Amino acid sequence: MATLLHRLGKTAFRRWPLFLAGWIVAVLAVGAFAATMSKPMTDAFSIPGIPSEKAADLQAELFPDAVDAFDQATVKVVVAVPEGSTLSDRAYADRVDALVQDLAALPQMPDAPLAGPVEAAQAQEKAMVQAARDAGSPVADARADAAALSPLSEDGRVGLVQWDFDVDSVADVEPATIDALMDVMDDARGDGLTVDANGSGTTGMIHLGGTSELIGIAVALLVLILTFGSLVAAGLPILTALVGVGLGIMGVTAMTAFIDIGSTTPMLATMIGLAVGIDYALFILARYRNELQHTDDREEAVGIAVGTAGSAVVFAGLTVIIALTALLVVGIPFLASMGIAAAATVFVAVLVALTLLPALLGMTGSKAFGGRVRHYRPKRDADGLVLNNGVRWARTIARAPVAVVVVVVLGLGALALPLQSLHLAFPSDSTASVDTTQRQASDLVAEAFGPGRDAPMLAVVDARDVPEADRGAAFGEVAAWAAGQDDVAHAQVVGTNEQGTGATVLITPATGPEDTATEDLLTTLRAEQAEIEESTGTTTGVTGLTAITTDVSERLSSALPVYLAVVVGLAFVLLMIVFRSILVPLTATLGFLLSVLATLGVTVAVFQEGMFGIVEGQPIVSFMPIFLIGLVFGLAMDYQVFLVTRMREAHVHGMSTHDAVVDGFRNSARVVAAAGVIMISVFAAFILIDEPIIKSMGFALAVAVFFDAFIVRMTLIPALMYLLGEKAWWLPAWLDRLLPDVDVEGEKLVRPHLGGRTIEDELDDLDEASTVRA
Template identity: 55%
Template sequence: MATYLYRIGKFAYRRKGMVLALWLAILVLMGVGAATLSGPTNDSVTIPGTPAQQAQDLMAERFPAAGKDPFNALSARFVFAAPTGQTLDTPVNEAAMDAVLAKVRGIDLVEPAAKADPGTPVAEGTHSAALVNPVVAHTGLLDQVTANAEEQGKPVDQALANAQALSALSPDRTVGYVDVPFSGGHEDVTKALTDQIDAAAQAGRDAGLTVQVSGSAAQTVDMPGGSTELIGMGVAAVVLMITFGSLVAAGLPLISAIIGVAIGSLGITIATGFTTLGSMTPTLAIMIGLAVAIDYSLFIVSRFRHEISVTDDREEAAGRAVGTAGSAVVFAGLTVIIALVALRVVGIKFLTDMGSAAAFAVFVAVLIALTFLPAMLGLFGRKAFAGKIPFLTSKDPESDEGKPGIGTRYAHAITRVPLVPLIGGVLLLAVLALPATGLRLALPSQATADPATSARQAYDLIDKGFGPGRNGPLVVVVDAQDATVSADQAFGDVVAHIEAQPDVTNAQVVGVNPEGDTAQILVTPASGPSDPRTVELMKSLRDGEAGLHEQIGVNYGVTGMTALETDVSDRLQSALIPYLAVVVGLAFLLLMLVFRSILVPLTATLGFLLSVMATFGATVAIFQNGWGGLIANPQPLVSFMPIFLIGVVFGLAMDYQVFLVTRMREEYVHGASAKDAVIAGFSHGGRVVTAAALIMISVFAAFIAEPDSFIKSVGFALAAAVFFDAFVVRMVIIPAVMALLGDKAWWLPKWLERVLPNVDIEGAKLERDLETPAPSEPEAVAAR
């Protein structure tokens, strides 16, 4: 491989004009494609095959008008609270709520049926969907259920209790709400829409009511405005200037990264015109793509600087830099891409999309580093390291005239008594990992929102006025098509079974399909949607389905937000082991190809496990437990964050392993002893790995400033993971382990050595080819 990359590097350096023009043409074409082919993003979520989704699908099939997926339905809930000492059923407060609803009816996207005048008569036997204030809705509901109970000869008290469980007015009449259905999907939620919704709520606030709004229609997704990327790149520029002591050399990785990220993000934008992508997908791809693009370019420029110290031929130096460092970049990029693409194993579309988009950004970053960067080196020629910065010097280890640098002295210290830094590093990461034992996971919801937001305050008002269970009811969809008893009896038996469960406040049939064989049962728990007791109730109901099926032949499923969220978490947890097996297995094979060793990939993987556990511990401590007061609203981590973090961190961890240890292997293959190879390899690679890690940390840490809690926590976790992996695992533990193992580190069974292809990442074959005289040279010498 080194030989092929060597040729690519020389070609790009020599034909710089053509290569740069080609990349700029690709950038322009991507820009045109993004402007003309892009489509809207969509944050809807479907988890095919989960029990909750199956029940949701059955409800959508049997109740087309009412079977909207709660994850994806577009709606807003206006929650009203009366002033202290008052109730909502006074004429003044009713008039204030009516004023709000009048403005709501003027919003274009509100469904037409909800816009109807509530005073308009409706056909007999039908129900008006017109918006009315909670007091009017409550009065009408009580009148209707009382009349129905008297007509059917059923207990009025039970009917009234069921009515109160459905009423939009709290028992003390101080809190009420109105659910407003909207047409369209998440892509239709714009600032103009949220401004209209807020203006409607303001009409009630001006009249003295507390009015808060929650729901998908009332919340726009705040996308990063570019400031986070600028902060990260600003820090990266400072690190690069310190590393190279040159303004031009510092700018080359930044220019390459900008071009690479621009092409990657434009490509993802084009993809939105052909498939549905979430709004967070491009953000995460940019976050990862920007970090690796700078690092990969840094690694090649650093090697180029070394090569021009041993040869005056800059084209040759570019070829050798791409042939050696470029080989490490290719394999480092492949490990990241494998880890990201393997997210497909989880079987959740939005997670697959995130991984695929980020993998595409990494793929572009690798191509840019191998072709665009050497072309830029050719463009600047001998001015590639111009613009020297006063007071900053940057020397190559081989040109230090026998004076050991900081990296060399540090490597000597680590390898002198390697057991001490090894034990110290492992203990440090183990202690940091301890908070991870209390890890809790949940999907983002109103319950986990910032208390300062209107959505969270609406949630809290409902909790206070109606009890915690009103915010997270369960829905049981009962299929009595194959029941051995009448459908009505089957529905009644299921309701009785549910009411016998602990933690149930109310259970009642709220809908029967026209065929009369399927019913919806609304279950109001006594606890909130994220309470473990609600999850236990959901599981208990599911466990009881088999017994009822055996007794009366009825089938049912449990859905609702709690059920859907629990199933997502369960799916992610069950996929974690297969995912790790795929990622670690493929990467292990890849690293065996790179290092031609079994113990080096093994120690690399174990080091990754240490760094990722320490990352989980630090993230749980700060974002879940609120340590240090850095987070105003500590909450459980997002359910899919751990598996996504594992994938990304594994790829990045292997980056540093490849960058650092390939140079050790290069020295070992070229004749150095095992210990000297560790010292020499660290002396060359330590500086660039330090710079690369600082750049990645700065890029990721900048995203902590984002308002979105998921992006904020991912930015912190990735920054922490890079810090732990680069500075503790790769720069303390791994050199210590390599020194302890000695020659055994490079052991490979003979049979495996024959089977594995030699990819020559350290460039040994390339060096032999370059040192071998061309066939015509001996003849020329003989002639002379």
């Protein structure tokens, strides 16, 4: 591989106009396709085969006009007046009527007339009471059912104006429509009238604001300037990363023409693409600068840099891509699309580092390290070797490797303890930031109507096998069964189909959508489902947004062990090929487990338990752990490959394991530390985004990189390498013959500054000299 990449690097350097033109054409082509063929993104998190999806399919069969819960662009405008007043008071009634008229004039509104909460409550109760009288049912029960569904609170102080936008899916709600809604509410507020709104139709798609990316890039630029002491060299990794991210995001947008893509995917792809794009270019550029100390032939120096550091980039990128594409095995469509999109962005970042960066070096020539702001003059020891902080740190660890291992393991283990209280759920309006209208509306609804009003479930009842005369009683029995469950505030039949063979029962929990009691209620309903089916002769199922998101969370949790086994297994084989060792990949994997468990523990403490008051305590986003594990594993192996390959390179040159560890830190610690700081800054900047998924992912990734890069890779791993000694590089002879020789260290490359000899030639001479001395 090193030989092929060596030729690729030299070719890109020499024929830089052709390579630059090729990248420009690629960007224009993908951009044009994305602009003309892309489709709206989606926020659907459904999984085929889960119980709630099966119930939704049953509902669609019985009620062909039913709309999928994820496609309903629901809006719930909440109006409230001060204590002691009601919405019927003359001071507020006219203002609420004017608000309703303004809402009815919004774009994308349905054809059905819109009514204020007082009028809607009165009309609803009248209709339900009349229906009960016509059917000979108790009027008192009808009034109770009407009160449970009423858009007006019992004290008349809080009311709801509800509708679904006339769109096929939430993604079709235009930003201008949401802006108009916010403007109408702003105009209506004041003088004692509170107006807020929640629901899927109020949020729209998530868009990149740009501030977070700029902050991450600014910090990365500062670190690169300190690393290279050159403005031009510092700008090259930023430029190549921006090209890679831009192409990656356009590619993600273009993918919507073929598959459904979640609205958070571009942000995650940007987050990952910026981090790895800068880091990969940094490693190759640092190796290029190092090679220029041995030769004046810039083309050859680029070839050697791409052949050696580029080989490490390829394998580091492969580990990330493996970790992300392995999300396909868990059988969760929206997560798979996120993984594919992120993996594609990483793939582009690797290609950019291997081809565009050498081309830019060819274009800049001797000016690649121009714009000097400081000169790097490292100290040297008695043997003339560089004596830097990396060497000092490695030697410090060598003094007490056992103590270092114990402290790191116990420290990370202690940080992982909060993980035992992990609660996974999907973000909802009730867990949004307290300063958002969605959260304020949810708090008003919970106070006036109970928290379960925003967490409804829908029981679908199929009575096609029940005698026609008994179907009404069967529907009622199912509703009574649901109402009798603990933590159910109310349950009632809310609709039957034209044939009378199917019904839907609205179940209102006593707890909110993020409460574990709501999840327990769903479990109880499912556990007793067979009993009520046998009693009534019906077939039932529970669906609705709350049920679907709960089922998705459970499926994600159950898929985690399978995913982890696939990722670790494939990456372990890949690392054996790179390092020609069994114990080095094993320590790398165990170190990853420590860092990811500690990361999840800290994330639970900060985001779920509300430690330090950074955010209000709320459940962890359901797919965050599995996505974090995949991504962090890939990034962890990045640092493992970049740092330990330099150790192995020194070891195959004849150094002892102890000296090889020190030499690896001498050549790589500075760059790995810079790469770690860059990744942390890029990820941490996304904490500023007011979106729970992105905020928690940015925090978790930043913490994970800190733990893995600085605590595990640069502290625990060298300590273990010291303790293992020569055993670290042990590999059975039969396995050595089976594994392909990929030459990551570039041993077969011809080095002009070595008189046209390869490193293998030098090693052969060392072996012969050792034999003669023996």
